Amino acid sequence: MVEKLSSKNKMPIRNVTDSAFASYGRIVTGYDFSELIEYMEQKTEIPDQGNVYVASVGEMEQTRACEMIQKNLYGAMPVQIGYCNGRNTTYNGFEYHKGSEINVAVTDFMLVLGHTWDIKDNTYCADQAEVFFVEKGTAIEMYQTTLHLSPCRVTDEGFKDIVVLPQGTNTPLKDAKDILEPENVLLLQTNKWVLAHPKREPLIKQGAHPGFLGENKELLY
Template identity: 50%
Template sequence: MNNLLKKLQENNSNKTIHSITADKFKKYGRILTGFDWSEWNETMKQIEIPQDVNQYIASDTALEKAKLTEKIQTTLFGGMEIQVGYCNGPNSHLNGLEYHKGSEINIAVTDLILILGHTGDIHKNKYKTENLDIFYLPKGTMIEIYQTTLHFAPCKVNEEGFKCMVILPKGTNEPIDFSKSVITEEDKLLFMKNKWLLAHPDRTPLISKGAYPGIIGENFKLETI
């Protein structure tokens, strides 16, 4: 076991934290290799980690100008338009679970932790936290998470916080500018464009914005190393 992962496990003895290389991750996504994202990394080095709240930027012009953007668009997304952004911050809690229609690419610019679940475990718009799996991503790891994978903001490994690049189909997470229709139960979960969200009932900032309070269980916190 990686020494850092071992320390994380010791500090969170009531949870099981898996390596991203574990077989358990295969139902949620896959590790990506062969992509040179050094140009993106240089840009990310210039971006600070906020220490009060998470900062999510869906589309960053500097990142999208990089040569790799077109390569990712024509390979992993089959030619569909994409947006390249990031999520940085001090988060340590679950808070919510979201999914999109289309894969998401994450790059761990720093060490970080992801809390993942499967949409198949949502029943009547409720999801039990006992079904979640937790994964440690070492700095430099690039992954694809499938559209059936529930996820939310990463958690920090140390007190400096985390940096994570986020690549999605273009338009994802933009404000809804159309009248929502409720035809199926899933429609109640639509929170932003291409973003279906279950919030923990204790997460007042999300609930006050209209997020569906569908998570059953503790809004647990992960301790740092």
């Protein structure tokens, strides 16, 4: 699959099993995610257009998997489990959080990733990003220094992705953001710093900072 995707896009697309992924995250093994995957397959849909993101799903958070994730991967810190399903094919921008993000691929998809240390003056250049393929059934931890956004589909049907984050992430800010920290120009929601492509109107209209420079590439499949 990665050879086909690399050829179509005329750029390297690597599997998350590749050593190049090590600075972005790691593959998570030893956990039974079957309850979460079953919920996703039976009770969630891929929209006809665009993406749908749900930050927290109570039924998913009442599973044994959630208990094990919270206890072992987050040191007993409260977490939320939700999902992102969709048909995205473009970069659009990047976000990051303070705390790791766990993704479980219910379908195959690609991720466009970067490093927070490459942000300069609240801008990030598209040419520095790398693309990784995540195979169905794979669970990964993305470190808090990893820039990311929506997965990109690799089939006409779209993608389904389980998303685990520290509790409260991606929810509306309760107070006005404090610009004491320069990076908070990028703060869009609770624990969600965003650099959007200037032409990505849905993000810009939400108030995202247009700090993603370069071509808003579309990934072919």
